[in-house]
Structure formats: structure tokens, C-alpha cells
Amino acid sequence: MTCRIAPAPMPFDPEIAPTIERVMKGQPPLHLFATLARDTRLAQKFFAAGLLDKGHLSIRQRELVIDRTTALCRSEYEWGVHATLFAGVAGLTAEQLHSTAVGGADDPCWTGEDRLLIRLCDALHQGCDVPDALWSELAAHFSEEALLELLMLAGFYRTVAYLTNALRMPLENGVARFPKP
Structure with a gap:
């Protein structure tokens, strides 16, 4: 697949190059x-809004929301990057990664908190809102800041999905692909 907008030639502008180098850690x-x-x-x-720093969520919570959101938006590019680079650190199993892409909150691989996060992503994706009952359940588990x-986080990765899908971003080498249902 050819990207609709070509990447910038290297070397990158000195104002952004250090940020990209820091994020990529030599890759x-x-x-x-x-x-x-x-x-x-x-x-x-874009980099200022990334939310990959230490915030109010655990790495597992963050990655579960990213994986589910990008899967719902059918961004195989971004789902694959996160499934490959962060799933292990986040403690997501192969069964759970599979479920983020083709399963649901009722799959037996999830904990109660995981189910809440998947339901949140599903509600946001379907209606750009969170029903009151789900909000109450979430508020019992997460701080207001979280x-x-x-x-x-879900909104930012929906934006990332817009970018990767609309630009026809070529899939990165060596990263996970969506599983078959």
C-alpha cells in the first residue's frame, strides 16, 4: 500500500527531529x-497530545483502551504497532489481543475492570458518549482524573486511526496484523 502523503525526507526539521528520536529510541x-x-x-x-507518559492509568489500562479503540476504528497500522511494542509490557495475552480486535467485553479472558474499559471504548465508538449507568460503574473504579x-486517550487514538486509515499508511514491518475472527 502506498501512503497518500509521502513522508518527510531525512534529516527532519531540527525542531521536531529530537522528539522523534526520543520516542523511537534509536530505531x-x-x-x-x-x-x-x-x-x-x-x-x-501530535506529540504533545500522545498520552504515553506516566499518567493516571496503568500501562495495561492505557494499552487496552488503545488496542480496542484502534481495532474498532479498523486501524490495523496502529493496532499492530501497539500490539507488538506494548502488549507484553502491559500484560496482555495473545487471547486478549485477539479479543480487542474481534471479540468483546463478555469474552472470558477479561477481568471486571478490563470489561469496563472495553465497554467504555465500545460506547464511545458507537455514540461518542458514555451512558449514565456505565459512567457510574467507571467512577467506582477510576478517579475523575483517570x-x-x-x-x-480514546479520542486521541480515534484521531490516530483517522490519520493512518485515510492516509493509507503502509503497515510497519514485523508488527502484528489483525487476527481472523
Whole structure:
């Protein structure tokens, strides 16, 4: 697949290059990052909103929301990057990764908290809202700051899915692909 907008040529603009290098930790830049590097302002805005830092969520909670959101949006590119790079650190099993892409909250592989997060992603994806009953359940498990972060995280990765899907971003080499149902 050919990307609809070509990546920026290297070397990248000195205003964004250090940020990409810091995120990539010596590895070649992801296609998405190289494409965003075409416009330093947009790249800086993107990286400023990333939410991959230590916040109010555990790595597992964060990655579960990212994997489910990107799977619901059919962004195989972003789902594959996160499934490959972060699933192990997040403690997500192969069965759970499979469920993020083709299963649901009722799959037996999930804990009660995991089910809440999947239901949150599903509700946001389906109606851009959270029903009151689900909100009450979430509020019993998460601080208000964590709830804000969950909403922002799901929204940010929906934006990432828009980018990767609409740009026809070529899949990265060596990353996971969507499982078959």
C-alpha cells in the first residue's frame, strides 16, 4: 500500500527531529511519524497530545483502551504497532489481543475492570458518549482524573486511526496484523 502523503525526507526539521528520536529510541521512525514530520507544527501538536507518559492509568489500562479503540476504528497500522511494542509490557495475552480486535467485553479472558474499559471504548465508538449507568460503574473504579484521561486517550487514538486509515499508511514491518475472527 502506498501512503497518500509521502513522508518527510531525512534529516527532519531540527525542531521536531529530537522528539522523534526520543520516542523511537534509536530505531528508524515509524511511517506515521515520518509523515507528520512534513509539518513541524502539526508534528509537535501530535506529540504533545500522545498520552504515553506516566499518567493516571496503568500501562495495561492505557494499552487496552488503545488496542480496542484502534481495532474498532479498523486501524490495523496502529493496532499492530501497539500490539507488538506494548502488549507484553502491559500484560496482555495473545487471547486478549485477539479479543480487542474481534471479540468483546463478555469474552472470558477479561477481568471486571478490563470489561469496563472495553465497554467504555465500545460506547464511545458507537455514540461518542458514555451512558449514565456505565459512567457510574467507571467512577467506582477510576478517579475523575483517570476518567478524563480515558476519554482523551480514546479520542486521541480515534484521531490516530483517522490519520493512518485515510492516509493509507503502509503497515510497519514485523508488527502484528489483525487476527481472523
